[in-house]
Amino acid sequence: MRVAIVSDIHGNRRAFDAVLSDLRLVSPDMIVHGGDLAAGGTRPAEIIDQIVELGWPGVRGNADEMLWDPQRLADYAATAPKLAPILSRVAETIPPTRAILGEERLRWLESLSAVHRHERFTLVHASPHDLWRAPAPNVSDEELQSTYALLSAQVVVYGHIHCSYIRRLQGMTVVNTGSVSQSYDGDRRASYLVVDGENLTIRRVEYDVEAEASELLHCGLPHAGWLSRILLAGKYCPPD
Secondary structure: OEEEEEOOOOOOHHHHHHHHHHHHHHOOOEEEEOOOOOOOOOOHHHHHHHHHHHOOOEEOOHHHHHHHOOHHHHHHHHHOHHHHHHHHHHHHOHHHHHHHHHHHHHHHHHHOEOEEEOOOOEEEOOEOOEOOOOOOOOOOHHHHHHHHHHHOOOEEEEOOOOOOEEEEEOOEEEEEOOOOOOOOOOOOOEEEEEEEOOEEEEEEEOOOHHHHHHHHHOOOOOOHHHHHHHHHHOOOOOOO
16 A cells, blocks of 8 residues: 655645645555644645545644644743744744634644554654654654654654654654655755555655745745745744
8 A cells, every 4th residue: 555644734835736746646545644734834724625625634733733722832932942032933923824724724623633543654743742842863763762662653754843764773664754845954845755565755846936935925924034935945044
């Protein structure tokens, strides 16, 4: 069975459309999403509506949770004071995004599970029991083992960090899908994962990043200039 895992779309319509076109070439038997669907982009409602229409199962992300429960972002900021200036900017994007989504879409996001189990893999957005913290690509094998061993899965898949990788450990493989939008690994292309039997493949997909960054810049979202710079750079950029 061939399964595609698509994560961290962040309201980016152009990147999502490009991935959908690529998925038609790949022809997976099943598609699962890894959360962070709407926040931070120009078309949050459209992304949710299409995923609902497509019927993809999936998991909740931290940027989904903060939309139906903004206090969770504040709680996380209180535990990470160095990130507080950045997270305060993220918080300012919540009210306009909530207004676009409306109550029904927010309730749908809230209904998503924290873990998706498949016969070939187990998917979480970040870490088990934590939507906000996840290992970086360069952590030790021991840290990956200690983070994900409790899932008791041969293949663990997560998103959140916007950096794709595949790490084979003793008794377990840990994979990050990368992100459809706002890549942090220096490659501006959209990223997603294909699980085909024992084969794990990260696919990168071109889309019109400049056009998306321009639309984002003029969409009225708070701190859109900062988010546009991340799209154009293909890596994290600090806010002004």
